[in-house]
Amino acid sequence: MRKRARRGRPARQAQILETAARIFCEKGFDKASMGDIADAMKLTKAGLYHHIRSKEELLYEIMAYGMDLFEQKVLSRVAAIDDPLERLRATFRAHVLLVTRDRPKEITVILHESNALKGRNRDRINTRKKRYVRFLEKTFRELVRSGGARKVDPSLAAFAMLGMINWIYQWYRPGGRLDEDTLADALTDLFLGGILGRPAGAR
Amino acid sequence: MRKRARRGRPARQAQILETAARIFCEKGFDKASMGDIADAMKLTKAGLYHHIRSKEELLYEIMAYGMDLFEQKVLSRVAAIDDPLERLRATFRAHVLLVTRDRPKEITVILHESNALKGRNRDRINTRKKRYVRFLEKTFRELVRSGGARKVDPSLAAFAMLGMINWIYQWYRPGGRLDEDTLADALTDLFLGGILGRPAGAR
Amino acid sequence: MRKRARRGRPARQAQILETAARIFCEKGFDKASMGDIADAMKLTKAGLYHHIRSKEELLYEIMAYGMDLFEQKVLSRVAAIDDPLERLRATFRAHVLLVTRDRPKEITVILHESNALKGRNRDRINTRKKRYVRFLEKTFRELVRSGGARKVDPSLAAFAMLGMINWIYQWYRPGGRLDEDTLADALTDLFLGGILGRPAGAR
Amino acid sequence: MRKRARRGRPARQAQILETAARIFCEKGFDKASMGDIADAMKLTKAGLYHHIRSKEELLYEIMAYGMDLFEQKVLSRVAAIDDPLERLRATFRAHVLLVTRDRPKEITVILHESNALKGRNRDRINTRKKRYVRFLEKTFRELVRSGGARKVDPSLAAFAMLGMINWIYQWYRPGGRLDEDTLADALTDLFLGGILGRPAGAR
DNA sequence: CATGAATGAGTATTCATTCAT
DNA sequence: TATGAATGAATACTCATTCAT
Numbered sequence: 006m007r008k009r010a011r012r013g014r015p016a017r018q019a020q021i022l023e024t025a026a027r028i029f030c031e032k033g034f035d036k037a038s039m040g041d042i043a044d045a046m047k048l049t050k051a052g053l054y055h056h057i058r059s060k061e062e063l064l065y066e067i068m069a070y071g072m073d074l075f076e077q078k079v080l081s082r083v084a085a086i087d088d089p090l091e092r093l094r095a096t097f098r099a100h101v102l103l104v105t106r107d108r109p110k111e112i113t114v115i116l117h118e119s120n121a122l123k124g125r126n127r128d129r130i131n132t133r134k135k136r137y138v139r140f141l142e143k144t145f146r147e148l149v150r151s152g153g154a155r156k157v158d159p160s161l162a163a164f165a166m167l168g169m170i171n172w173i174y175q176w177y178r179p180g181g182r183l184d185e186d187t188l189a190d191a192l193t194d195l196f197l198g199g200i201l202g203r204p205a206g207a208r
Numbered sequence: 209m210r211k212r213a214r215r216g217r218p219a220r221q222a223q224i225l226e227t228a229a230r231i232f233c234e235k236g237f238d239k240a241s242m243g244d245i246a247d248a249m250k251l252t253k254a255g256l257y258h259h260i261r262s263k264e265e266l267l268y269e270i271m272a273y274g275m276d277l278f279e280q281k282v283l284s285r286v287a288a289i290d291d292p293l294e295r296l297r298a299t300f301r302a303h304v305l306l307v308t309r310d311r312p313k314e315i316t317v318i319l320h321e322s323n324a325l326k327g328r329n330r331d332r333i334n335t336r337k338k339r340y341v342r343f344l345e346k347t348f349r350e351l352v353r354s355g356g357a358r359k360v361d362p363s364l365a366a367f368a369m370l371g372m373i374n375w376i377y378q379w380y381r382p383g384g385r386l387d388e389d390t391l392a393d394a395l396t397d398l399f400l401g402g403i404l405g406r407p408a409g410a411r
Numbered sequence: 412m413r414k415r416a417r418r419g420r421p422a423r424q425a426q427i428l429e430t431a432a433r434i435f436c437e438k439g440f441d442k443a444s445m446g447d448i449a450d451a452m453k454l455t456k457a458g459l460y461h462h463i464r465s466k467e468e469l470l471y472e473i474m475a476y477g478m479d480l481f482e483q484k485v486l487s488r489v490a491a492i493d494d495p496l497e498r499l500r501a502t503f504r505a506h507v508l509l510v511t512r513d514r515p516k517e518i519t520v521i522l523h524e525s526n527a528l529k530g531r532n533r534d535r536i537n538t539r540k541k542r543y544v545r546f547l548e549k550t551f552r553e554l555v556r557s558g559g560a561r562k563v564d565p566s567l568a569a570f571a572m573l574g575m576i577n578w579i580y581q582w583y584r585p586g587g588r589l590d591e592d593t594l595a596d597a598l599t600d601l602f603l604g605g606i607l608g609r610p611a612g613a614r
Numbered sequence: 615m616r617k618r619a620r621r622g623r624p625a626r627q628a629q630i631l632e633t634a635a636r637i638f639c640e641k642g643f644d645k646a647s648m649g650d651i652a653d654a655m656k657l658t659k660a661g662l663y664h665h666i667r668s669k670e671e672l673l674y675e676i677m678a679y680g681m682d683l684f685e686q687k688v689l690s691r692v693a694a695i696d697d698p699l700e701r702l703r704a705t706f707r708a709h710v711l712l713v714t715r716d717r718p719k720e721i722t723v724i725l726h727e728s729n730a731l732k733g734r735n736r737d738r739i740n741t742r743k744k745r746y747v748r749f750l751e752k753t754f755r756e757l758v759r760s761g762g763a764r765k766v767d768p769s770l771a772a773f774a775m776l777g778m779i780n781w782i783y784q785w786y787r788p789g790g791r792l793d794e795d796t797l798a799d800a801l802t803d804l805f806l807g808g809i810l811g812r813p814a815g816a817r
Numbered sequence: 818c819a820t821g822a823a824t825g826a827g828t829a830t831t832c833a834t835t836c837a838t
Numbered sequence: 839t840a841t842g843a844a845t846g847a848a849t850a851c852t853c854a855t856t857c858a859t
Contacts, residue, residue, distance in 0.1 A: 017839095033238065033323060033324075035236065035238030035239060036238060038831080038832060038833080039832075039833060039834080040831095040832080040833095048840080048841095049840070049841050049842075050832095050833085050834080050841090051834090051835080051836085051840070051841055051842075051843095052839075052840050052841065054833090054834070054835080055839060055840070056839095059833080059834080060832095060833065060834090090404075093403070120236060121236075145403075148403070153404070154403045154404050155401070155403075155404070155405060157394070157398055157403060158386070158394060160385075161386070161391070161394055161395065161398065162398065162403060164375065164376075164379045164380075165372050165395060165398055165399070167375060167379075168371045168372040168373070168374065168375025168376065168378075169368050169371040169372055169375075170371070171371065171375060171378075172367065172370060172371025172372075172374060172375055173367075173371065175371075176367045176370075177367075182363075183361070183364070188364070191360070191361060191364055192364065192368060195360055195364065195365065195368055195402070196368070196402060196403060197402050197403050197404050198358070198402040198403075198404055198405065199398070199399060199400050199401040199402025199403075199404075199405045200296070200348075200351070200357045200358075200360060200365060200399060200400050200401075200402075201293075201356070201357050201358070201400050201401055201402075201405065202358065202401060202402045202404065202405045220822085241848080241849065241850080242849080242850060242851080243848090243849085243850095251822095251823075251824090252823070252824050252825075253824095253850085253851080254823075254824055254825075254826090254851085254852075254853085255822070255823045255824060257850090257851065257852080258821080258822060258823065258824095259822090262850080262851080263849095263850065263851090423843085439644065439729060439730075441642065441644030441645060442644060444827080444828070444829080445828080445829060445830080446827095446828090446829095454843095454844075454845090455844070455845050455846075456829085456830080456845095457830090457831080457832085457844075457845055457846075457847090458843070458844045458845060460829090460830070460831080461842080461843060461844065461845095462843090465829080465830080466828095466829065466830090496810075499809070526642060527642075551809075554809070559810070560809045560810050561807070561809075561810070563800075563804060563809060564792070564800060566791075567792070567797070567800055567801065567804065568804065568809060570781065570782075570785045570786075571778050571801060571804055571805070573781060573785075574777045574778040574779070574780065574781025574782065574784075575774050575777040575778055575781075576777070577777065577781060578773065578776060578777025578778075578780060578781055579773075579777065581777075582773045582776075583773075588769075589767070589770070594770070597766070597767060597770055598770065598774060601766055601770065601771065601774055601808070602774070602808060602809060603808050603809050603810050604764070604808040604809075604810055605804070605805060605806050605807040605808025605809075605810075606702070606754075606757070606763045606764075606766060606771060606805060606806050606807075606808075607762070607763050607764070607806050607807055607808075608764060608807065608808045608810065647852080647853060647854080648853075648854060648855085649852095649853080649854095657819080657820095658819070658820050658821075659820095659853095659854085659855085660819070660820055660821075660822095660855090660856080660857085661818075661819050661820065663854090663855070663856080664818060664819070665818095668854080668855080669853095669854065669855090819859100820857105820858100820859085821857105821858100821859095822856105822857090822858095822859105823855105823856085823857085823858105824853105824854105824855085824856085825853100825854100825855100826852105826853090826854100827851105827852080827853080828850100828851080828852070828853095829849100829850100829851095829852105830848105830849080830850095831847105831848080831849075831850105832845105832846100832847090832848080832849095833845105833846100833847100833848105834844105834845085834846100835843100835844085835845085836841105836842105836843090836844085837841100837842100837843090837844105838840100838841085838842090838843105
């Protein structure tokens with residue numbers, strides 16, 4: 006995003022990001038053409054280029070905005086929780102709700118098109134991703150140290166958790182059997198308690 | 209893939225599948241060009257087309273072979289286990305070892321390029337994927353019924369498990385801190401016992 | 412053929428149609444490459460594709476324009492003539508003059524490349540061709556009924572006439588022994604009076 | 615044709631010519647591939663090349679054989695007829711019957727693909743075509759001189775006649791309303807007597 | 818005779834991007 | 839801001855033909 010809208014009207018920039026995110030999501034970054042996006046925006050290709058620098062830059066903006074969203078809706082809301090177990094539970098839940106209830110296309114793009122970015126842009130997104138991984142690792146480490154969990158490898162636990170959550174967009178479709186809240190609770194519980202563990206209610 | 213080699217000479221087909229799988233893996237299906245594959249095979253593009261029908265058909269053959277591998281190395285080895293818990297544990301372990309130790313590029317291609325397939329070919333691969341999901345669901349159902357696990361939703365458990373395992377290719381690099389056996393055990397244990405559960409040793 | 416030019420500047424479209432018609436005429440549709448046409452237009456291939464949808468669509472536009480020309484210069488000028496003999500004579504003459512004097516490449520393309528068109532486009536052109544055949548048949552029928560001609564099969568007469576005229580592009584070269592007017596008269600006369608008939612002058 | 619069959623079995627050569635003629639007829643010379651012909655002959659492409667020198671040479675052989683057929687079935691049977699009117703009538707009839715009853719694909723190929731031939735081969739076919747045109751012109755000249763016909767331009771009459779007949783393959787389909795004999799008679803009559811002339815019976 | 822493998826040259830078409838207006 | 843026109847480079851794929859076996 007180069008400029009923010011100054012007035013109430015949603016900036017053209019933001020509309021483009023949203024449209025492009027949707028299209029990258031539907032067709033994939035490589036198969037989506039600038040023409041597709043221009044058409045969807047009711048612009049010519051040249052017109053579109055007045056708002057963006059390049060296709061890759063557009064992808065970067067989308068991913069950066071996706072990370073903004075994630076940090077705003079997940080990280081920033083749980084980072085301050087003291088108790089590691091509560092922090093983990095809140096993180097898990099918020100992250101699941103983000104990908105099931107809000108379902109921002111930008112997050113899907115981040116998960117699916119990470120290889121399409123090169124150079125600085127790639128580094129910038131990766132840095133932010135790693136920040137989250139380290140946050141999770143730290144949380145698992147504290148949890149183990151505090152005796153609140155058994156001796157799991159913090160890295161392994163972090164990636165296991167990321168796998169569970171990041172895979173959701175591959176199978177979850179809204180309006181299914183489980184509503185998002187139930188799903189978030191059940192999955193959190195499954196992760197924390199495992200298949201064989203005690204019922205979730207029995208903290 | 210037009211005709212099979214009759215003599216003992218190592219089928220060119222197999223070399224092409226392997227090479228193409230590697231290249232699709234490295235660059236992605238869309239960014240990999242037929243020229244890339246031809247070059248890697250020390251063939252001209254036209255020479256390559258003597259052996260394959262189309263880029264998409266090549267992708268399908270790779271994925272079908274990946275499913276062959278999976279079914280051979282995982283499904284067929286655990287399907288006959290009677291006890292659902294042992295069956296689950298064996299499945300989880302074998303699946304993890306497949307993606308960490310054998311690391312067939314074909315599996316990565318299946319996970320990353322599923323949208324590139326269209327029509328019949330897409331259906332055929334999806335059918336085989338779903339067969340595995342149903343096998344997992346059935347296992348979880350039996351496990352819950354037998355009292356061996358708490359009341360988890362079988363579908364949810366299946367997708368959670370798939371997420372954990374299918375995400376591995378995104379972060380695991382061989383030669384790391386944990387060898388494949390340790391990792392497989394630890395992840396299986398984490399899935400079964402959860403973060404808060406009893407130590408792995410205490411089955 | 413995506414959008415029409417709004418200003419007075421001679422539409423690029425028309426130039427392309429004309430150039431392509433000439434090239435399809437000279438080399439044949441299959442042997443003419445889009446590069447040939449682009450070169451002739453002093454454009455790159457991509458530049459050419461800014462104006463057309465596909466090679467086949469280009470062919471269709473040429474043929475459709477050829478049919479426009481034919482209907483404008485022949486059909487519309489004779490359709491209203493009441494007397495069937497005068498109508499026939501005028502049609503024959505106008506049609507012959509169209510292919511000898513005006514010699515629009517588009518007509519040659521229609522005659523020579525009709526099989527290259529497929530689907531809807533093919534149907535549309537065929538419909539217009541058949542309209543002319545039916546017009547001729549009707550004229551012959553009226554002529555016979557009115558006693559102005561002997562009992563010829565209207566269909567047969569129509570195709571015989573079309574053969575005579577449509578074959579002209581195979582042998583006639585401008586600037587030859589007979590000028591176009593003389594040729595048109597002589598051929599009309601030959602068709603009407605036959606080889607054995609009375610001299611042409613004796614209408 | 616390079617070699618003739620010595621025994622009763624039809625030579626492979628002849629089968630290939632026939633098959634290729636059929637395929638060139640159906641798809642057109644440019645759109646028919648050597649693979650199409652090889653497939654139809656249940657041969658590989660390389661196998662096909664044991665029998666022919668090149669695609670163009672194959673086309674030439676087909677056309678040359680078509681000319682053989684024509685000269686055998688038409689020219690040689692009428693050339694000796696003394697009376698020019700009878701000669702013309704016989705020629706017209708035989709030529710029409712050749713393209714309606716025998717319908718050799720080779721003739722259609724000659725009519726449709728004449729531009730595909732280059733160099734010597736093209737010249738050779740053209741020479742034989744011109745021989746027929748000159749034969750027709752001579753016949754018309756004699757007919758006019760003998761007072762058996764009115765003063766028509768012999769060249770024009772020849773090309774008019776060729777147009778009528780050579781166009782037949784564009785519209786005639788066997789099994790239609792008119793059987794071949796009737797059609798041949800009617801068309802001959804139309805050409806000789808014209809639209810306005812006396813009934814054909816009244817020679 | 819026959820074939821599998823291979824190739825060089827070519828095909829139509831697409832795409833991200835630029836620029837004069 | 840916006841656009842129509844244009845382009846260089848690339849893409850998947852095809853074809854007539856050759857050759858060692």
